[in-house]
Amino acid sequence: MPQLAIDRDFLREYSNLEKAVQQRVDAAFSKFEQSSHAGQHLEKVSNARDPRFRTIRLTKFWRGVVLAPDSGETYTLLTVLPHDDAYQWAQRRTASVNTATGRIEIRDVTAIEGALPELSGMAAHAPSHLFDAVKDSDLRKLGIDEQTLAFARALTDQVQLDAARSFLPGAQWDVLAGLAAGLTPEEVWTELGDVIAGERFDPDDLDAAVARSTDRVVLVDGPEELLAILRQSFALWRVYLHPVQHKLVEARYRGPARVTGGPGTGKTVVALHRACHLARHGDGPVLLTTFTSTLTGSLSAGLTTLSDNDEIRNRVTVKNVDQLAHQVFRAQYGAPRLLETKREAELWRSIIDRLQVPFTDTFLRTEWREVVLAQQITTAEQYLAAKRTGRGRALGPRQKAQVWQAVWEFEDQLREGGWSTHETVCADAAQLLAGRTDKPFRHIVVDEAQDLSPVQWRLLRAAVPAGADDLFLAGDTHQRIYNSRVSLRDIGIMVTGRSTRLTVNYRTTAEILAWSLGVVRGEPIDDMDGGLDSIAGCRSEMHGVQPARTGYGTRNAELDALSTQVREWLDAGVEPTEIGVAARVNWLVDGAVNTLVAESIPARALTNDSDAADAVAVGTMHRMKGLEFRCLAVIGVSEQHMPPPNAVTSPDEDTQAHRHDVQRERCLLFVACTRAREQLVVSWHGSRSSLLPSGQ
Numbered sequence: 001m002p003q004l005a006i007d008r009d010f011l012r013e014y015s016n017l018e019k020a021v022q023q024r025v026d027a028a029f030s031k032f033e034q035s036s037h038a039g040q041h042l043e044k045v046s047n048a049r050d051p052r053f054r055t056i057r058l059t060k061f062w063r064g065v066v067l068a069p070d071s072g073e074t075y076t077l078l079t080v081l082p083h084d085d086a087y088q089w090a091q092r093r094t095a096s097v098n099t100a101t102g103r104i105e106i107r108d109v110t111a112i113e114g115a116l117p118e119l120s121g122m123a124a125h126a127p128s129h130l131f132d133a134v135k136d137s138d139l140r141k142l143g144i145d146e147q148t149l150a151f152a153r154a155l156t157d158q159v160q161l162d163a164a165r166s167f168l169p170g171a172q173w174d175v176l177a178g179l180a181a182g183l184t185p186e187e188v189w190t191e192l193g194d195v196i197a198g199e200r201f202d203p204d205d206l207d208a209a210v211a212r213s214t215d216r217v218v219l220v221d222g223p224e225e226l227l228a229i230l231r232q233s234f235a236l237w238r239v240y241l242h243p244v245q246h247k248l249v250e251a252r253y254r255g256p257a258r259v260t261g262g263p264g265t266g267k268t269v270v271a272l273h274r275a276c277h278l279a280r281h282g283d284g285p286v287l288l289t290t291f292t293s294t295l296t297g298s299l300s301a302g303l304t305t306l307s308d309n310d311e312i313r314n315r316v317t318v319k320n321v322d323q324l325a326h327q328v329f330r331a332q333y334g335a336p337r338l339l340e341t342k343r344e345a346e347l348w349r350s351i352i353d354r355l356q357v358p359f360t361d362t363f364l365r366t367e368w369r370e371v372v373l374a375q376q377i378t379t380a381e382q383y384l385a386a387k388r389t390g391r392g393r394a395l396g397p398r399q400k401a402q403v404w405q406a407v408w409e410f411e412d413q414l415r416e417g418g419w420s421t422h423e424t425v426c427a428d429a430a431q432l433l434a435g436r437t438d439k440p441f442r443h444i445v446v447d448e449a450q451d452l453s454p455v456q457w458r459l460l461r462a463a464v465p466a467g468a469d470d471l472f473l474a475g476d477t478h479q480r481i482y483n484s485r486v487s488l489r490d491i492g493i494m495v496t497g498r499s500t501r502l503t504v505n506y507r508t509t510a511e512i513l514a515w516s517l518g519v520v521r522g523e524p525i526d527d528m529d530g531g532l533d534s535i536a537g538c539r540s541e542m543h544g545v546q547p548a549r550t551g552y553g554t555r556n557a558e559l560d561a562l563s564t565q566v567r568e569w570l571d572a573g574v575e576p577t578e579i580g581v582a583a584r585v586n587w588l589v590d591g592a593v594n595t596l597v598a599e600s601i602p603a604r605a606l607t608n609d610s611d612a613a614d615a616v617a618v619g620t621m622h623r624m625k626g627l628e629f630r631c632l633a634v635i636g637v638s639e640q641h642m643p644p645p646n647a648v649t650s651p652d653e654d655t656q657a658h659r660h661d662v663q664r665e666r667c668l669l670f671v672a673c674t675r676a677r678e679q680l681v682v683s684w685h686g687s688r689s690s691l692l693p694s695g696q
């Protein structure tokens with residue numbers, strides 16, 4: 001029986017096809033496998049460079065291009081195009097086997113041959129070339145074949161390489177892009193993961209290559225599966241993993257492990273797959289957790305996309321860390337009597353007044369959270385001896401005694417009133433679990449790990465027995481938006497030697513990523529493990545338009561321009577749900593929703609309970625975490641609103657806290673901008689924010 005395989009690129013194109021053509025694709029390929037002579041529907045392409053390319057008729061105007069097997073029965077659907085384009089596509093290209101990965105790749109030979117003479121001519125007179133530092137033998141080892149090698153040797157700059165992306169074989173272009181981004185051949189080798197097995201694959205066995213190409217081809221088992229895949233073609237991106245991601249998902253670690261990487265590099269995708277993998281092959285219940293309830297919701301939905309097997313799904317609990325803390329606390333002590341944040345600040349202020357100590361309530365609260373609770377300090381001696389790494393303002397013994405007295409009073413009043421805060425609930429829950437030998441989970445997977453506080457880490461550490469595959473962390477400290485700082489080793493979570501960085505961004509175009517990286521470039525940001533994190537090598541292989549940056553005289557002028565922009569996107573065929581608007585503060589979110597709605601544009605504010613209506617999503621930058629949009633406007637990036645003055649500690653009060661607050665705001669802007677997939681528009685009114693990259 002002939003079997004149909006679908007190329008990943010086609011799944012992406014499918015959602016952009018007109019409904020009628022989609023229906024013809026469904027019909028043609030649903031019948032495909034029942035036919036005992038699949039070849040009979042397929043037409044040969046005259047003047048084809050590769051005789052294995054065929055076309056299949058879908059409608060009078062549309063054709064599918066199919067790669068027919070040399071001898072086996074697997075036919076791969078590569079693309080669907082209007083009649084003439086389909087023939088031209090097939091005439092220009094060839095399929096080949098990458099000798100390093102053993103997988104198939106397609107190249108536009110006509111384009112390569114067309115560009116090479118001119119490039120070689122220019123290269124002959126150039127003082128240096130893009131890959132002078134890389135040996136031929138290294139390039140060959142990484143799967144670069146003779147034609148691509150000749151092309152690579154003729155390149156003198158990155159722009160030429162970028163322009164060649166559409167016609168060079170994909171995996172080989174990835175290798176060259178990695179080397180051009182400054183990775184060594186060894187690092188590129190590691191990035192390709194276990195697909196380079198050291199073996200040299202047979203370049204003529206295309207059928208075996210198709211079967212091996214799980215990263216770009218999905219084999220379909222029958223018409224129902226085909227239809228299911230086509231229906232959810234976008235969500236299906238979650239199914240294809242890069243070899244490095246795949247390795248992380250299935251690895252067996254002797255202890256805690258983590259994946260880091262810039263925005264859009266697939267950390268959440270890895271976390272989801274890892275949770276499923278542990279549910280299937282692990283040794284007990286799995287907790288998939290993160291910081292906020294909004295993020296928990298999208299993890300839950302992602303998990304359902306990955307596994308429709310109830311038995312597997314039921315082995316994974318999805319809960320945010322505070323929910324877990326409250327559950328453990330309640331089971332022992334009943335419902336906590338929670339002190340609201342406002343009343344907590346009042347309590348600190350009344351203690352400051354009474355004791356006449358020279359600190360602000362913000363300083364004392366942070367000291368309590370980040371030093372006292374984080375290190376489980378219960379006595380003055382312990383506090384006097386405690387490490388205060390990252391707390392900035394140095395304290396002499398007299399000041400420390402004053403702080404301790406205030407903290408003691410605060411905790412005493414909590415005890416007396418029977419009050420809890422979210423932090424104490426978490427600390428109490430951690431203590432309860434630490435004392436138990438029967439832990440609730442065998443494996444814990446944490447997404448957005450950079451935002452968890454030390455007390456929350458203590459809870460997670462106590463919720464799982466120490467051992468193989470106990471904790472798996474996914475996160476990026478350049479996207480820390482809640483100011484929690486932690487040293488994992490201080491909490492007893494050792495990830496050294498079990499940390500992997502992802503570098504390829506799958507969400508955002510290179511233009512948007514490069515500009516957004518400017519917002520955080522040069523910031524010294526820790527890696528939660530005693531060192532500094534780096535965003536070097538983070539790159540995207542997709543291209544599009546440069547982000548637009550515009551200032552307006554007034555807020556109303558900025559909002560009017562926003563509605564013009566959103567209308568333009570809608571008129572260009574972008575669905576309302578694929579458009580996002582981000583602002584730093586709630587009142588600007590409300591202003592944007594009102595302006596859009598007044599212009600009859602469907603728009604909704606992202607709130608805790610808002611559902612996914614068919615409308616443009618407008619939300620605060622915090623709410624944007626975990627989301628992505630084809631087109632995104634980031635508004636109100638003005639000097640007076642970004643950062644908002646009340647969100648940043650004054651440098652006179654505490655220089656370190658000031659620095660941390662400004663850094664958090666930078667990270668927040670970075671997070672917001674990197675939610676855009678294809679188009680990003682940044683605007684402000686009045687003077688522009690100093691957080692925007694200078695000179696642009």
Ligand SMILES: Nc1ncnc2c1ncn2[C@@H]1O[C@H](COP(=O)(O)OP(=O)(O)OP(=O)(O)O)[C@@H](O)[C@H]1O
Nearest residue numbers: 237238240241242263264265266267268269506507
């Ligand atoms: N191997 C892959 N191939 C294609 N697309 C991928 C791959 N891995 C992830 N993606 C897609 O890239 C996008 C970003 O993935 P994901 O949200 O997991 O990244 P992230 O690193 O968690 O991002 P962030 O840190 O910005 O939240 C998603 O649309 C996802 O489906």
